[in-house]
Amino acid sequence: MPDFQKGIRLFFSNFMSFSRITILGPGLLGGSVGLAAKAAGYKVTLWGRNPERVEAARALGLGATTSLSSAVEKADLIILAVPVGVMGLLLDSLRVDLKTGALVTDVGSVKSLPHEVADQHEVPFIGSHPMAGSEQTGIEAARADLFHGAACALTNDQERTKEELHAVVGFWQELGCTTMVMNSEDHDRAVARISHLPHAMAVATAGAALRFSGDESLAAGGFRDTTRVASGDPAMWAEILVENRVAVTAALEDAQEEIREMLDHLAKPDKKGLQNYLSEVKARKENPSENI
Secondary structure, three states, X not given: OOHHHHHHXXXXXXXXXOOEEEEEOOOHHHHHHHHHHHHOOOEEEEEOOOHHHHHHHHHOOOEEEXXXXXXXXXOXXXXXXXXXXXXXXXXXXXXXXXXXXXXXXXXXXXXXXXXXXXXXXXXXXXXXXEOOOOOOOOHHHOOOOOOOXXXXXXXXXXXXXXXXXXXXXXXXXXXXXXXXXXXXXXXXXXXXXXXXHHHHHHHHHHHXXXXXXXXXXXXXXXXXXXXXXXXXXXXXXXXXXXXXXXXXXXXXXXXXXXXXXXXXXXXXXXXXXXXXXXXXXXHHHHOHHHHO
């Protein structure tokens, strides 16, 4: 275990710490959490329904099983790496096997709904959202270093104890994340704008840019950079956008206003006004702290 990880664990051992980690969901994020946690010295078990994915996890050196009860019964921290749509069924099944003192967290990019589901099933829950991922999917794309330098937002709407919150914070820091704590409403509003909106706009850009067959032969870095995430899993992103639809809708409406402003300058045509607008947004992007 690297020295910085030992130091983090020693610091957080003054509060509460985990030994056994169980991850439910053998995909890109679940597999990457497993590899990173194993590298940090945790005892890791990964659970999945699909025997082929479980075998793929084992091929990466992770302990994996299709038995939910055996995966959960000794775990100190259970990490949900599954769509919110199936969380309720899982939580209802696993809560009878939770040992005393165990906590549940997740890795989803929407936080209000997981908190609601956890409350409904009376499961001790602290939300987590590591801001890391890839347009690639599947456990085959998992990487132990996926979380190095990534931001991780934690939501504690249940008001779990300070010791429990510190333990989850410490876990993500050991995996290489920088952490922050906020409520789920603020989280969902923020990620709608800095994560979900860029994905939606990348899809819209790709859709508009590729209206005419053959134009893609001229595509260079600008097109690739602005549309890369449009190659993400459509099923996953449809679920994310619908789950966070209120905040995403507000963000898309603001994007419409920005597009209308450019269209107005083009219609006049107003080169100076358009240049001023482009300069204003450039400054806003390069100096975000000045926008507060």
